[in-house]
Structures are given as C-alpha cells and as structure tokens.
Amino acid sequence: MLLAEFDYAAPESLDEALALLGGGGNVRILAGGQSLLPTLKLRLDRPDLVVDLRKISELSYVREENGEIAIGTLTTYAELLASDFIESGVARCLAEAAASVGDLQVRNLGTIGGSLSHADPAADIPAAALALDCTLVARSEEGDRTIGATDFFHGLWTTALLPSEMLREVRFRKANGGGAYEKLRQAASGFALVGAAAVVEMDGDTIAGARVALTGVGSAPLRLHALEERLAGETLGEELLRDVCGDAGEAIESPLSDIHASAEYRAAMAGVTARRAILRAAG
Amino acid sequence: MMATTVPKLIGARIRRKEDPRLITGSSTYTDDLKLPGMLSMVLVRSPHAHARITEVDLSEAEGMDGVVAIVTGADLEGTVAGLPVAHNLEDLKEPPHRPRSIDKVRYVGDAVAAVVAVDPSRARDAAERVHVGYESLEAVVDIEAATEDGSPLVHEEEGSNIAFEFPFLAGDVDEALLNADVVLRLRLMNQRQIPVALEPRSVIAQFDRGFGKMTLWSSTQIPHLLRTQLAIGLGFPEHSIRVIAPEVGGGFGSKLNVYAEEFLAAHLARTLGRPVKWTADRSEGFLATTHGRDQLNDVEVGVDGEGRLLGMRVRMLQDLGAYHQLLTPAIPTLTVLMLPGCYRLPNLEVHLSGVFTNKTPTDAYRGAGRPEATFLIERVMDHIAAELDLDPAEVRRRNFIAADDFPATTATELIYDSGDYQTALDRLLEVADYAGLRREQKERRARGEVMGIGLSTYVEICGIGPSAALPAGGWEACTVEVRRTGAVVVKTGISPHGQGQETTFAQIVADRLGVPIEAVEIAHGDTDYVPEGIGTFGSRGMAVGGAALSLALDTIRAKAKKFAAHLLEAHEEDIEYEGDRLGIKGAPDRFVTLEDVIGAAYLATDLPEGVEPGLAATHFFEPPNFTFPFGAHLCVVDIDPETGEPTLRRYVGVDDCGNVINPMIVDGQLHGGIAQGIAQALFEEAVYDRNGQLVTGTLMDYALPKASYLPNYELHRTTTPTPVNPLGAKGIGEAGTVGSSPCVINAIVDALSPYGVRHLEMPARPEKIWRAMGSGASE
Known part of the structure; x- marks a missing residue:
C-alpha cells in the first residue's frame, strides 16, 4: 500500500492542468482515483507527476445543450445516476451501465471521464458510449478536439488521447428510442x-x-x-x-x-x- | 417478602458489547499503534516459485536514505530458530523453515531479506533495491505430479515431496466392496482458498533494555502459544516476553500460527533497540499468510441395494505448500477422522499423503479439515441417491447413526458426544417444505426451467479439545475477580477476534453472580494480564473457555455462600444464591446481597473460619472429549439456462450446537460461516499457473463474494446439549462453513441432473455450469 514517490499538483483551473499535462514526463491524471490509486499502490505505474483534477469544479456537470446531453469529465457515476437526463430513452443504457459499476463507494468516487480515458477492456461505460455513439471532447493547450466513440478506443488501456490531452466532456444526441x-x-x-x-x-x-x-x-x-x-x-x-x-x-x-x-x-x-x-x- | 425475579441473560438475544467500538472505529488494532522511535520493516519476497539464490546484493539499498538495517537469512542463522510445527505424526519430514531463506526460495512470497527503515515508504523503496540473483528451477505445482518419481523436489535433502503418509484402516474394506451391490467411484477436488480477514496481519515488537523485556503486539488468535514459541525460537526466558493481541480483525484460522514476521520483528527490535513494526498489505497477505484446503480425494464406496454404506476407501492427497506452518500436516488428519460424517460406516480405509509443492503453505481455514470430510461424504450420499434413484433425504435417513446410539463410537475411534440427526433433518424438511419444493421443481422442469434442491447433513468436531489428542494442550484457563465495587473482571485464555465472547461470557457471569452485565469486563489477549491460555480456534471459545469460566464461577459462588452463611449465622449448605441475594432456604426475609459478601470478603475484619479474604478464582478446564455439533441444511438454486449463472433462492438451516448462550450471536456465526461455505462452492479459488505464480493475487481476481451475491438465511435449531462440559454448549464458529459447501453443490448437481450431470467441481462458476448443460444448450 506504499506508493513510490511522485510529484503532485492540484491545479484550480483547466488551463493550469493542461499546462502541467503538456510539460512532459510521465504524467498521470487523478480524477476519482478508482483505477489509478490501486495501480500506484501496486507500483505498476510510477508517474513523475500526478495531476489531481478534483479542485476544478467546472468539469462536473450533466446538462442539455443543443439537443445533446453533455457530461463533464469529472462527473461521478453517482452524480450521473442522480441526473434526470439519463433516466429514460436511449440514455437508459448509460444509466444501467453506471449503476452496474463496482459498488456504492466506487460509484461515489469514480468518474465517467476516468473510466473512458482509462479504457479498461472490461469497463462498463465504454460500451454505453459506443452504443450512444458519443462524441468525446479532448482538450489540450491547443484547444478542443472532438473524437467519435468508434475512433476513441484503440486497445488495452489505450485511446485516441494524446499525452498532452485530457478528456473534457462526453456528449450524445437526444434521440428517439x-x-x-x-x-x-x-x-x-x-x-x-x-x-x-x-x-x-x-x-x-x-x-x-x-x-x-x-x-x-x-x-x-x-x-x-x-x-x-x-x-x-x-x-x-x-x-x-x-x-x-x-x-x-x-x-x-x-x-x-x-x-x-x-x-x-x-x-x-x-x-x-x-x-x-x-x-x-x-x- | 416477594422473591425477585431477574430475567435470565443466558439464552437471550443480547446485542454485542464489543460492537459499538468496532462499528465506530474507536478500537485499536496493531497497525494503529505508534511507539516512539518505531521503525518499519518491509520484506524482500521472491518473485519465483522455485529458484536457487545466487546472490543477495545489499549495497545499493543499504546506502539509501532512512535505511537502518537489512538482514538476510544468513544473518539470522544460529540466532533465530526455524518456525515451529506442532503435530502427532510419525516420521514427518520436517525440513527447516527459516524465517528468511538462505539457499533457495520455495514459493512466490518466500522471503529473502528484511529491510528496516525509519518509515514504511522508505523501507519499501529500499526493499526494491535489494538485488537478489535467482537461478530459476522447475516449479512443483501439480499435487499428483509432485508425488511421481523424477518430480523436481521442493526440499532436495528430503529425497521426496511426500512429507508424510498417514494410513488408516478400520474393518475390511476389500470384503465390504466385494459384497456391495453397488460400488461408486468419485474424484473430488477441494480447491485451495485464501483466507481474507478484514485486518491483514500486523506485528510490533518493542524491547525494553532496562528490564530485558520483549513486548510483541500481534494480530494473532493465539497470544499464549506465540509467547512460548518466541521464548523457544529466540532463546528468551518466557517471563520476559509479553504478547498482546489488541483488536484482531478476523482470523478464520490464518492467524492461528507462528509466523516469520513475528520472529523477525522481535529479533530486530532486540538487536536495534528500537520498536519495529510490520504490516502486510493485502497482496502480500495473499502470498505470505497461510492458505486453506487444497485436498484431492479419490473415493471408492460400496453400498447395498438399499443404499446403506458398507465400506469406503479414500486416497487423499493434501497440498501442504512449500513448508510446514504450525498445524499444516495436522489439518488433513482431521478430515480422516471426520470421514464417517453422520453415518454408520463400518469399514473405512484411508491413505493420506501430505505433499510439498512450490506454493504458499496451507493450514487451518474455517472448518480446518472438516469441510473437506463433509464435502466428501455428503457428495457420496447424493451419488448413492442418484445411482439407486432414491431421494437424497431417504438415503441419509437409512444411514444415520440413531439418536439412541449416543455416545457413538465411529470407525475412526471418535466418540460422538450426543446427537439426533434424524430429528434435525425432519425439522428441516418440514420448515423448508421439502415435499412442496420437489413438486415445484417438477413443474418448473416441465416449463424448461433449471431448479435444484440440495441437502447436506453434517457433524463436525469442535470444542478442541482434549489435551491427549493435541500436540500442545487443549485445556483453557480463566480467572474471575470480583472487585470491591462489585465490578467483575474475567480474564480468559481464549483470544476472541470477532466471536463475541465479551458478550456471551458477560451474560453467563451476570446470571451466575447476580450482577448487571454492564459490571462485567471480559479481558483477553494480553499474556501479562491473562497469564495462561491456549487461544481461539476450532470452535472452542465457549465449549472450553466458557467451561473454564463456569468452573471459576462455581468456586466464587461457593466462597460467597461461605461468607453469607457466616454473616447470617447459618449453615453453608442452607444458603441459596439467586440473583444477587444469598439467603437461607425457606426463610425468605433472611438474606444478604452480593454487595454484603464483597464487603465482608475484602474488609476481612470477620472472616469465616479457614476462608481467605478476597473473592477471586482461577480454573483450568480440561475437556474430557471433543464436542460434535451437527445440523441439516437445504438450499434452492435457480440456474439461468443460457448463461449458467446460479442464483441461490433459499438457504435453510437447522443447526444444533447444544445449549445456546446468545441466539443472535449463534445466528451471526452461522451467517458468516454459511457465506464462507457458499463462497467455496461458487466463487473462491486460489489459482496458480504452471510456473507457480499466484494468478489470483488480488481481490480483482480472487472472488470474495459480496453481500449482494448471498441469500437471506432461514435459520432454525434443535438443542441437544453436550455432556462434555458444564455449559452443555458445543460450539458454532465453523458449523455453517462445514455444512454449506456440499449443500450448494448438491443443489447445483440436482438442478443439472436432467442433463446427466453427477458432479461439478468447486467453485461452480457459471461457465462450468453452462458447459455441464452441454455448451450453450439453450433449448
């Protein structure tokens, strides 16, 4: 349970976080910590720097915009499940996937963006993201880049995200069905x-x-x-x-x-x- | 005056006194303790299952910041003895089990060096920089291959991987099988399991140079045995060693041991002159704390045309792992003893071999040898039923030892104390509505549904035990001190770690002395405060420890009567002691209270003739026999025909543990026990690959069941007291585990019987069930 030494930063703005991300070295993002912390405890990963996003409150939301449901990357499973936007219709697949994740403690801490970015081959949220044909919004210091869900998952724990990028938002169309x-x-x-x-x-x-x-x-x-x-x-x-x-x-x-x-x-x-x-x- | 009636606490559902502090996190576990100047120990463990150590290079680690000392196996040679094994076996091979390996590592997790630093993180960092050279050797993993000629040897100097042979014969099995109408053959694997106590193991050693005194805090089930072994292993006078088991967060047998880390921490605290702490993390615990079960049985059983057992032959292989721990070789001998189960079995032949492999040592795990026996004989019962097309309940009925046969001597020369197996089964069939369930099953099967009903009737060996049957004493000790203010302190030699004796013992004291339960403190787990004891294991806390308490209370009551007689100027034999009043028989207004007696005993200004001051007593209880709790379990399982996923719809138990002190605690022990048995049947399995790597090395792969995987339990009881101890209590700590694994597997096999299935290995994962139904047989 004893982590190897690393630098730690808890920026209060997205820009600050992105600057740290673009700074080189092995940088890991800490969101809910449900995958990262066990990995660090087992010393399977030895980052130089851990960037803790949890002070950036504007990354946590579920809202409707232009006929789409937009979910902020730091939204926890529990917050997502508390949202009216995913109760029924096509979004039901996302609600059911989120409800099936881990246990109550994991759902209170784990985040949607964390699950998608970590891309565990057996995670639940990625399947829902594909079925909803989500758009994933990656952000770097250069700005936003949108990636379709079908192009996002590349393999075991690998995604289309570049080292300088982090997932900022997930969106899907409100559709019939x-x-x-x-x-x-x-x-x-x-x-x-x-x-x-x-x-x-x-x-x-x-x-x-x-x-x-x-x-x-x-x-x-x-x-x-x-x-x-x-x-x-x-x-x-x-x-x-x-x-x-x-x-x-x-x-x-x-x-x-x-x-x-x-x-x-x-x-x-x-x-x-x-x-x-x-x-x-x-x- | 009116006689006061005090509600009796024995038999009442009293909430556990220990729970508020446990639930609110206000109690202290070993790892919570921080001593001035304390150092941290981290172990360098082998990543190989079997390898020769070619080099241990400490140079880089020794230079690291905060590192105080690093010791290897060679440094300890001659100073710290090997780890003990307690057994009664003839010709047991006992290769040295050094606290640190020197020449070879023999399982993944076998320790090579201990790093001590100023804090745990620095110790761990430095441990990574200890460079150990290994020359990899072929690993011994498969238990059958391990017994073959030409197998690599875990301990070369022993010449074989077979550590002991234990042949047993009663009657004439050849003859019995020859005369049998039907001979059945089964192969049963009782898979390896990893005990997962909520609290991992933890040790702190502190050496006081002035007094020359060693204090060891350890998360252990056996502080007194540990004290003795530390004295022997480290060459310490036993009076200079104090072992404290603070709050212990579960053990399940895995802390019924003497571990390398305990010896090492004590040795290092002494040589470094500073306290040393070691705490396992979860993954380390998976490797370096004993595992359970891992027994392979080939069974041949002969029955007559009515399904009555005539004789049984068992070839038993027990995987010991790489070394003996404290009771490693003794565990499967308990299986041998309990093979007859609840049944008349006149002829029995067993050949048990204990086999070394390159895996973590096995040892006691909830049930310790008895679940293996029950699983075997209860699977046999269902095989007989299937073969002869009889109801499984009827096969059991035909073979039960009858109620009027007790005390009953088994083929294995045990004397079952008391029992009434048929009544327990009858009660079960009634409360579960067995006939109705069978009707329902018929209807569901007609609709294409897959439903199974499983039975198991078990008897287990508890209240361990008579000293003559054990390698290191089976008695228990207890001191009761009635203090001047009326507070009662009980010092018990058992070391409860979740069993609830702080409550049940207090219930007994309250009733027997007439004091409020709040006035009673049950002290345990500190060898300086409680000088003698054996510990908590083998469902012995109440049956043996409680019996010692009962003897001490008898002495206190007798002495109190002497004081009362003196105060009342009456004859001692005319005194009645009821509630807190000691009065003269037939003269209800002539009495004194316990308070009066305590006053007289401690002021001591007017002592009865020949009576010493004070009101305290110490007793040792030596049980004349084991106890044999029993019961009957039933479960109903529904199987998804497309996925093979089993759902336990109902679980019903009728258990008999003799007299019950606290029904709520008995229910709780059954809940946990049954959950652990279900876990073995459906979920848990320690998997090693062919190189001896533990594949299920974390809780992400080792399937500990979650609460939501388990059913509600419908629990009922019959009560058949034991004559073995004054309380008539038999023990309930392991019964649920012993009875439940075969019950669940019997239900699953029953569900799959239309597919021609006769057996399924544990754990019955969905895929196994799916395959048994014929690979995706969804029609």
Missing part, C-alpha cells in the same frame, strides 16, 4: 465478464435502427456494425434476435480468455447479452 445494458459480472472485480449495451429505435414492430456494443470480450470495446445492419428494417421478434445474435461473438477478433472465462464462453455470452439488451432497449 430506448437503451439497455446487460452484463455478466466477473465475480471478483465486478467488471464485465461480458457486457452489451444497446440503443434501439422502433417504428411500430419494425426496428428502425439499432446500435449495439460489447465490452469485456476483447482488448477494446467494440460496435457490432454487421449485426446492427442485419437488424435494421426487420420486424422485432425472438426468432430474429436469436438468429442475428447467435453469432455475435464472431465479430470479436480474439476474444479474451482468462481464469474467469474462456474465449468460447465469452463469445457465446456476447450473443446472449446482446440479445437481451436489444430486446429490453426495444421494449
């Missing part, structure tokens, strides 16, 4: 053994459009584009979903295999969770 998140929990960590987020828009009995994403199955969360295409325009039904989702696992290039579950099980469960998520999102 419903959302849902289904998860099989890894019993020890509470992370997703397999998680599926779905956003579905219905036109009567017909699926007008769907976005489905998986987490926990590969080195990065992924959208199931082929599956989405097969759903579009079809009549919603148990048989269709079984057929379309049955081979959902095939979209995963090299499914994770570890002591908690084999690749085969994860691939099979990808289909089950995807089907259940779609069904609930459509309902």
Whole structure:
C-alpha cells in the first residue's frame, strides 16, 4: 500500500492542468482515483507527476445543450445516476451501465471521464458510449478536439488521447428510442465478464435502427456494425434476435480468455447479452 | 417478602458489547499503534516459485536514505530458530523453515531479506533495491505430479515431496466392496482458498533494555502459544516476553500460527533497540499468510441395494505448500477422522499423503479439515441417491447413526458426544417444505426451467479439545475477580477476534453472580494480564473457555455462600444464591446481597473460619472429549439456462450446537460461516499457473463474494446439549462453513441432473455450469 514517490499538483483551473499535462514526463491524471490509486499502490505505474483534477469544479456537470446531453469529465457515476437526463430513452443504457459499476463507494468516487480515458477492456461505460455513439471532447493547450466513440478506443488501456490531452466532456444526441445494458459480472472485480449495451429505435414492430456494443470480450470495446445492419428494417421478434445474435461473438477478433472465462464462453455470452439488451432497449 | 425475579441473560438475544467500538472505529488494532522511535520493516519476497539464490546484493539499498538495517537469512542463522510445527505424526519430514531463506526460495512470497527503515515508504523503496540473483528451477505445482518419481523436489535433502503418509484402516474394506451391490467411484477436488480477514496481519515488537523485556503486539488468535514459541525460537526466558493481541480483525484460522514476521520483528527490535513494526498489505497477505484446503480425494464406496454404506476407501492427497506452518500436516488428519460424517460406516480405509509443492503453505481455514470430510461424504450420499434413484433425504435417513446410539463410537475411534440427526433433518424438511419444493421443481422442469434442491447433513468436531489428542494442550484457563465495587473482571485464555465472547461470557457471569452485565469486563489477549491460555480456534471459545469460566464461577459462588452463611449465622449448605441475594432456604426475609459478601470478603475484619479474604478464582478446564455439533441444511438454486449463472433462492438451516448462550450471536456465526461455505462452492479459488505464480493475487481476481451475491438465511435449531462440559454448549464458529459447501453443490448437481450431470467441481462458476448443460444448450 506504499506508493513510490511522485510529484503532485492540484491545479484550480483547466488551463493550469493542461499546462502541467503538456510539460512532459510521465504524467498521470487523478480524477476519482478508482483505477489509478490501486495501480500506484501496486507500483505498476510510477508517474513523475500526478495531476489531481478534483479542485476544478467546472468539469462536473450533466446538462442539455443543443439537443445533446453533455457530461463533464469529472462527473461521478453517482452524480450521473442522480441526473434526470439519463433516466429514460436511449440514455437508459448509460444509466444501467453506471449503476452496474463496482459498488456504492466506487460509484461515489469514480468518474465517467476516468473510466473512458482509462479504457479498461472490461469497463462498463465504454460500451454505453459506443452504443450512444458519443462524441468525446479532448482538450489540450491547443484547444478542443472532438473524437467519435468508434475512433476513441484503440486497445488495452489505450485511446485516441494524446499525452498532452485530457478528456473534457462526453456528449450524445437526444434521440428517439430506448437503451439497455446487460452484463455478466466477473465475480471478483465486478467488471464485465461480458457486457452489451444497446440503443434501439422502433417504428411500430419494425426496428428502425439499432446500435449495439460489447465490452469485456476483447482488448477494446467494440460496435457490432454487421449485426446492427442485419437488424435494421426487420420486424422485432425472438426468432430474429436469436438468429442475428447467435453469432455475435464472431465479430470479436480474439476474444479474451482468462481464469474467469474462456474465449468460447465469452463469445457465446456476447450473443446472449446482446440479445437481451436489444430486446429490453426495444421494449 | 416477594422473591425477585431477574430475567435470565443466558439464552437471550443480547446485542454485542464489543460492537459499538468496532462499528465506530474507536478500537485499536496493531497497525494503529505508534511507539516512539518505531521503525518499519518491509520484506524482500521472491518473485519465483522455485529458484536457487545466487546472490543477495545489499549495497545499493543499504546506502539509501532512512535505511537502518537489512538482514538476510544468513544473518539470522544460529540466532533465530526455524518456525515451529506442532503435530502427532510419525516420521514427518520436517525440513527447516527459516524465517528468511538462505539457499533457495520455495514459493512466490518466500522471503529473502528484511529491510528496516525509519518509515514504511522508505523501507519499501529500499526493499526494491535489494538485488537478489535467482537461478530459476522447475516449479512443483501439480499435487499428483509432485508425488511421481523424477518430480523436481521442493526440499532436495528430503529425497521426496511426500512429507508424510498417514494410513488408516478400520474393518475390511476389500470384503465390504466385494459384497456391495453397488460400488461408486468419485474424484473430488477441494480447491485451495485464501483466507481474507478484514485486518491483514500486523506485528510490533518493542524491547525494553532496562528490564530485558520483549513486548510483541500481534494480530494473532493465539497470544499464549506465540509467547512460548518466541521464548523457544529466540532463546528468551518466557517471563520476559509479553504478547498482546489488541483488536484482531478476523482470523478464520490464518492467524492461528507462528509466523516469520513475528520472529523477525522481535529479533530486530532486540538487536536495534528500537520498536519495529510490520504490516502486510493485502497482496502480500495473499502470498505470505497461510492458505486453506487444497485436498484431492479419490473415493471408492460400496453400498447395498438399499443404499446403506458398507465400506469406503479414500486416497487423499493434501497440498501442504512449500513448508510446514504450525498445524499444516495436522489439518488433513482431521478430515480422516471426520470421514464417517453422520453415518454408520463400518469399514473405512484411508491413505493420506501430505505433499510439498512450490506454493504458499496451507493450514487451518474455517472448518480446518472438516469441510473437506463433509464435502466428501455428503457428495457420496447424493451419488448413492442418484445411482439407486432414491431421494437424497431417504438415503441419509437409512444411514444415520440413531439418536439412541449416543455416545457413538465411529470407525475412526471418535466418540460422538450426543446427537439426533434424524430429528434435525425432519425439522428441516418440514420448515423448508421439502415435499412442496420437489413438486415445484417438477413443474418448473416441465416449463424448461433449471431448479435444484440440495441437502447436506453434517457433524463436525469442535470444542478442541482434549489435551491427549493435541500436540500442545487443549485445556483453557480463566480467572474471575470480583472487585470491591462489585465490578467483575474475567480474564480468559481464549483470544476472541470477532466471536463475541465479551458478550456471551458477560451474560453467563451476570446470571451466575447476580450482577448487571454492564459490571462485567471480559479481558483477553494480553499474556501479562491473562497469564495462561491456549487461544481461539476450532470452535472452542465457549465449549472450553466458557467451561473454564463456569468452573471459576462455581468456586466464587461457593466462597460467597461461605461468607453469607457466616454473616447470617447459618449453615453453608442452607444458603441459596439467586440473583444477587444469598439467603437461607425457606426463610425468605433472611438474606444478604452480593454487595454484603464483597464487603465482608475484602474488609476481612470477620472472616469465616479457614476462608481467605478476597473473592477471586482461577480454573483450568480440561475437556474430557471433543464436542460434535451437527445440523441439516437445504438450499434452492435457480440456474439461468443460457448463461449458467446460479442464483441461490433459499438457504435453510437447522443447526444444533447444544445449549445456546446468545441466539443472535449463534445466528451471526452461522451467517458468516454459511457465506464462507457458499463462497467455496461458487466463487473462491486460489489459482496458480504452471510456473507457480499466484494468478489470483488480488481481490480483482480472487472472488470474495459480496453481500449482494448471498441469500437471506432461514435459520432454525434443535438443542441437544453436550455432556462434555458444564455449559452443555458445543460450539458454532465453523458449523455453517462445514455444512454449506456440499449443500450448494448438491443443489447445483440436482438442478443439472436432467442433463446427466453427477458432479461439478468447486467453485461452480457459471461457465462450468453452462458447459455441464452441454455448451450453450439453450433449448
């Protein structure tokens, strides 16, 4: 539990934080600390500098702007869950994902921006971000840069963020339809053994459009584009979903295999969770 | 006058006296203590499971800021003895277990050097700069491979990885199997588990040069045994050692030990002349605190056509890990003893081998050998039921030792003190509505749902125990002092660390002496204040420690009666002691109170003839036998046919631990115990890879269940007192764990029986269940 030595800064403005980030060296951002602190305690990471964002209160918000819901990077899971904006509709998948994170203590401290930036391959929020087709706003001293969710996650703990950048905001369009998140929990960590987020828009009995994403199955969360295409325009039904989702696992290039579950099980469960998520999102 | 009636506290649901300080964080654990000039110790541990040490280079670390001393194994040779192992086995191989390794490391976490610095961070920084050269050796990981010729050897000088053989034979198993209508064969793996006490281990040693006195604070279950072992191991006179177990945040058997860090801290405090503290962090504890279970059993069992046991043969391999800790080799011998379970088993043959591997040593873990036995025999019962198409409850009924057979001698020569297994099972089937559940199961199965009902009926060996059966004494000691103001101090040799004896002992004192429960203090865990004791383990706190308390209270009551008789000018045998009044039988207005007696005893101006002043007594209780609590458990499990995820819908227990002092505490012990058994059945498993690396090295991978994973418990009791001690109490600390693992697995196998499943290894993770259903059989 004894951290290696590092410098620590707790800037009070975003600009100050960005200057520290751009200053070179191995710099780590401390948001809720739910991933960073265990890593430091195990001495798996030895930053030169830790930049603590928690004094920058303007980074914590959930609000509606121009038909979009905007979430500040420092918003905790608990704050997000307390917001009216994600109670229903497509955002439901984000609410369910956030509610399934860790335990109450983790949800009171962990942040949305932290989860997305850390990009743990089994984190819940990234799947919801993909299904909602979020826009991620990165900020550096140069200014803002927007990145689509599908371009954001590059692999194991790696994202499109540059060393000089930090995630400032996540946004998604308020759209018609419903959302849902289904998860099989890894019993020890509470992370997703397999998680599926779905956003579905219905036109009567017909699926007008769907976005489905998986987490926990590969080195990065992924959208199931082929599956989405097969759903579009079809009549919603148990048989269709079984057929379309049955081979959902095939979209995963090299499914994770570890002591908690084999690749085969994860691939099979990808289909089950995807089907259940779609069904609930459509309902 | 009217006789006053005081409500009895024994048997009442009294809230625990210790809880307010524990819940509000106002109690003191070892790591909370800060002594002037205290130094911190951090250990350099091996990253290899098996390697030869080629070099230990301290030069960089020794020069670092704040470093006071670094010691290696070689520095300790001749000064600090090896760690003790207590056993009754013949021909046990006892390779040296040095507090620090010298030549070789034998498991990941085996310590090579100890770094002492002015604070823990500096000690840890310096420990990283101790450069140890290792020549990696092939690791011994698989327990069966370890027994084969040509296997690499954990201890070369011993010539084999088999540390001991323990053959046992009662009757004629060959003959029994020959005559059996059915012979069943099972292989059962009782997986390795990691005890996770909320408080990791922690030690502080302080040496007073003036008095030559060593004080050791340790998060231990056995301060007195530790005191003795420190005296032996460090060559100290025992009167110069004081061991204090402050608040101890759980142990589950993992603190029933004498650890290297305790020897090291004491040695370093003495040589450096400053207090030395060591506290494990969670991951270090996973490597360097004993593990539990890890036993492989091959079972052959013969039954007649009615499902009655005729004979059983068991080949048992116990993974000991790399070294013996205090009770490592003794644990599986408890499994052997308890193999007959609740049943008549005339013929039994066991061959137990204890095997060294390159893993963390195993030792006691809640249940300690008995869960393994119960798991084995309860899986056997369900196999018999499946094979003969009988109801599992009926198979048990046919094999139970009958209520009028007690005391009952088993094939393993134990004498079960008292019991009534059939009544407990009948009660369970009634309160759980077993018939109704079976009907429901039939209906659900017709709808394609997967539901299982599991039973287990257990008996365990507790109240440990008669000294003759143990390597280091099985008695317990207690002093009761009635102080001048009416306060009562109990000094007990047990060392509770969550079991609640500060409350239950106070209930007994309040009833027996007629004092308010608030006037009673239960002192424990300090060898200078409580001079003798054995400790808390093996569900012995009440059955043995409480019995010693009871003897001391008898003596105090008898002495109080002498004073009362003297004050009332009556005969001692005519005095009745009820509540706080000591009066003359049949003369309700002639009495004195305990207060009067205390006054007389301490003023001592008018002592009865031949009676000493004061009102205090010390007793040692030697149990004539173990106690054998028992019970019957049932659970209902629903399985998601698509994912294999099991949900425990109901968990019902009927437990019998003899007389109950505090039902709320008994329920609490059962809740925790059952949770730990469910955890073994469904979640927990220490996984090593083939190089001997602990893969489940943190709580991110080692699946400790969360509260939300567990069901509500429906608990009921029968009461069959034990004749073994004056309280009639048997012990309840481990019963829940012993009974629950087989109950859950039996339910899951029952649920999967339509798929032809007869057994599933623990932990029954969703994927295992899913595969057992035929890989994604969703139809």
